[in-house]
Amino acid sequence: MSIFILASLAFFLISGEAQAWGDTGHRVICEIAFRLVQTDTRAGIRKLIRSDQEFDTFSDSCIFPDHPRKRAPEHFINLPRDSNGLTSDECPSGEKCVLTAILNDSKILGSKDEKPRDRLIALKFLGHWVGDIHQPLHVSFEDDRGGNNIHVKGQCGSGTRANLHASWDTCLVEDAIGTDVQQAASDLIDGITPQMITQWQASEPRDWANESFAITEAATTHYCMKQAASCDMPDGDVQISQEYLNANEPVVKQQLQKAGVRLARLLDIAFGNNGE
Numbered sequence: 001m002s003i004f005i006l007a008s009l010a011f012f013l014i015s016g017e018a019q020a021w022g023d024t025g026h027r028v029i030c031e032i033a034f035r036l037v038q039t040d041t042r043a044g045i046r047k048l049i050r051s052d053q054e055f056d057t058f059s060d061s062c063i064f065p066d067h068p069r070k071r072a073p074e075h076f077i078n079l080p081r082d083s084n085g086l087t088s089d090e091c092p093s094g095e096k097c098v099l100t101a102i103l104n105d106s107k108i109l110g111s112k113d114e115k116p117r118d119r120l121i122a123l124k125f126l127g128h129w130v131g132d133i134h135q136p137l138h139v140s141f142e143d144d145r146g147g148n149n150i151h152v153k154g155q156c157g158s159g160t161r162a163n164l165h166a167s168w169d170t171c172l173v174e175d176a177i178g179t180d181v182q183q184a185a186s187d188l189i190d191g192i193t194p195q196m197i198t199q200w201q202a203s204e205p206r207d208w209a210n211e212s213f214a215i216t217e218a219a220t221t222h223y224c225m226k227q228a229a230s231c232d233m234p235d236g237d238v239q240i241s242q243e244y245l246n247a248n249e250p251v252v253k254q255q256l257q258k259a260g261v262r263l264a265r266l267l268d269i270a271f272g273n274n275g276e
Contacts, residue, residue: 034057151163
């Protein structure tokens with residue numbers, strides 16, 4: 001029994017090394033989207049998920065690409081350290097990234113010519129990708145692995161993943177919204193106004209990536225030390241204090257809200273219920 005437990009723990013640590021938002025964040029985003037979509041879209045999602053052998057709900061299915069890690073290059077976007085953001089829908093480095101993943105899986109999900117099995121897979125990936133692109137450190141720099149190589153101390157500084165990326169994946173999320181997915185989704189939806197929905201949905205995935213990149217470079221994130229046009233790594237460990245958590249709480253909440261609202265729009269479009 002002890003060998004089995006150790007093996008399971010080792011698998012968890014390996015497979016969870018760079019998850020965006022962690023499982024809680026991804027589930028919350030997809031739960032928000034599921035509640036906001038049109039009725040016919042919700043029925044279409046349920047129909048696809050009923051055929052899945054692993055997951056019973058859409059919100060749970062959105063962790064699929066992380067367990068184990070699938071299509072690894074498509075979880076993030078790497079930019080040069082002197083970048084001003086994305087100017088096209090092409091990946092800055094490599095042929096694939098989370099931006100192209102969103103665009104491609106949206107097409108598969110929305111195609112009536114695709115097999116239901118392939119549309120189900122696209123659905124699970126799409127829910128995850130929209131979460132990924134809204135996690136700021138998934139639009140960042142390759143040489144520090146999106147903050148995985150930046151150590152932290154303080155409030156998020158314990159455990160085997162005491163780094164800045166992991167802090168944004170899980171520690172900041174759970175500090176901001178807790179661990180109850182259903183309650184967190186309800187609370188976040190309560191804070192979304194019709195005006196927010198209109199504004200946030202009037203944008204495209206490239207805009208979402210640039211919003212995340214702006215947060216990545218923001219002084220309150222402590223990921224970037226501006227040196228002229230370049231964004232350098234911080235000098236030493238990053239202190240995650242209560243002040244840090246408080247400053248970034250509204251950022252985390254709004255990124256989760258935006259992701260849920262925008263995913264809902266993509267799903268409505270894919271299922272032909274966007275009202276256009």
